[in-house]
Each structure stands twice: as C-alpha cells, then as structure tokens.
Amino acid sequence: QVQLVQSGSEFKKPGASVKISCTPSGYTLSSYTMNWVRQAPGKGLDWMGWINTDTGNPTYAQGFTGRFVFSLDSSLRTAHLQISDLETDDTAVYFCARVGDGFFFDVWGQGTLVLVSS
Amino acid sequence: SDLSQPPSVSVFPGQTATIDCSGDNLGERFVCWYHQKAGQSPVLVMFRDSERPSGIPERFSGSNSGNTATLTITGAQALDEGDYYCQAWDSKVFGSGTKVTVL
Numbered sequence: 001q002v003q004l005v006q007s008g009s010e011f012k013k014p015g016a017s018v019k020i021s022c023t024p025s026g027y028t029l030s031s032y033t034m035n036w037v038r039q040a041p042g043k044g045l046d047w048m049g050w051i052n053t054d055t056g057n058p059t060y061a062q063g064f065t066g067r068f069v070f071s072l073d074s075s076l077r078t079a080h081l082q083i084s085d086l087e088t089d090d091t092a093v094y095f096c097a098r099v100g101d102g103f104f105f106d107v108w109g110q111g112t113l114v115l116v117s118s
Numbered sequence: 119s120d121l122s123q124p125p126s127v128s129v130f131p132g133q134t135a136t137i138d139c140s141g142d143n144l145g146e147r148f149v150c151w152y153h154q155k156a157g158q159s160p161v162l163v164m165f166r167d168s169e170r171p172s173g174i175p176e177r178f179s180g181s182n183s184g185n186t187a188t189l190t191i192t193g194a195q196a197l198d199e200g201d202y203y204c205q206a207w208d209s210k211v212f213g214s215g216t217k218v219t220v221l
Contacts, residue, residue: 035210044215045152045160045203061210095159103207104150104165111159 002026004109017084022096040092121213135191139204148207149187155200
C-alpha cells in the first residue's frame, strides 16, 4: 500500500528550529515529486512549494522563502522540511503530498503538528 | 488565496450540494478538489476538472468553465461532511475552503 509516513509532533520555543521528515512506503521517493502544505489551526490549506526528488532542487511558494528549507536525505529515501527561527505563527500541521500521475496530489502524509510557544 | 469559495454549504441528505470555486480565467486551468474530514489528511475527490479518482463515488462530479469551477455532490450523504478545497494546478494554490454540512 502506497503511503507517506511523517515524523511525530514537535513542541518548540520561538527562535528554535524544527526538521520534519516524510518517508514513502510502497514506492521509491525519486519516482514522484514531493510537495509541502501548511494548515494553521482552524485555517485552510497553504501550498508551501515542492522538491524535485530526482535532483533535490526545491521551489518555494511566495511567503515560504528564507526560513523554510526542503531537502532529501543522502540515501534519497526521505524528504525533509526544516523551519528555522520559529515564530508562534508557524504553529500548524504540515503535510507532505505526492504529485500523482497527473495534475493532482494523490497521496498525503498524516500530517505533523508543530506547536511553537514560549 | 486567489481562489474564492463560499465558507459554508448546507444540504439535506439525498439532495444536491454544489460548491463553486472562482478565479481569473479558471476555466483555462486544470482544477482538482480535495475533501478533508476533521483531524484527517485531505483526500483527492476530483482531478483535471471532472475526472474521479478510483474509489470516489459517482455522486461526485465536477465542471470548469469561464471563471468558475464547480464540484457537485448529487445525493449527499452524512459521510460527505467536511471541508472541500479546490486547487488550480498551474499555481498549486488552494481555494479558501468550503465547509459542507449534511443536515
């Protein structure tokens, strides 16, 4: 069964950094591009950008440049989202989502809650 | 978000719910739709305007023309409740979301 497994919830103080992982199961990471989506509490979906899982080249959406970094681990088996200098407004559930064989996100991770509070 | 959706839509069981998604020249862009239940990840229910993924019931249909894409649920059921988001594929931007309530 194809699925994306994300790392667990994170509780951080403002100014800290966090790194979230997204590991495919049932397929090879490099076969499909990976996107990241943020959902603040009670809010809608916010597309953050994507990473080419073949070359490792990231593309960031407006509003997600500077403190946000998409990467792949050296074994090319896991995608990562790192957020530095965390702010309370970064409190959200972060999803990874695979681009399917067409114009859509066909597989989503279960989401990772990042809670930023002093 | 440059895609507008009504905040909420209510429908009686068995009746038809329509959710609009508006954006400039949206009809010229592929649109997909996702359904998200509380506390869960979104699930794709429509892609390339009007194509249903495997496993999505036939009561879901989609269209896209002019500046508006529409998701229609014909014969709504209680399990169709939740939030629905449109997405324009060229920009990847999501709509503002619509909460569907089955009364």
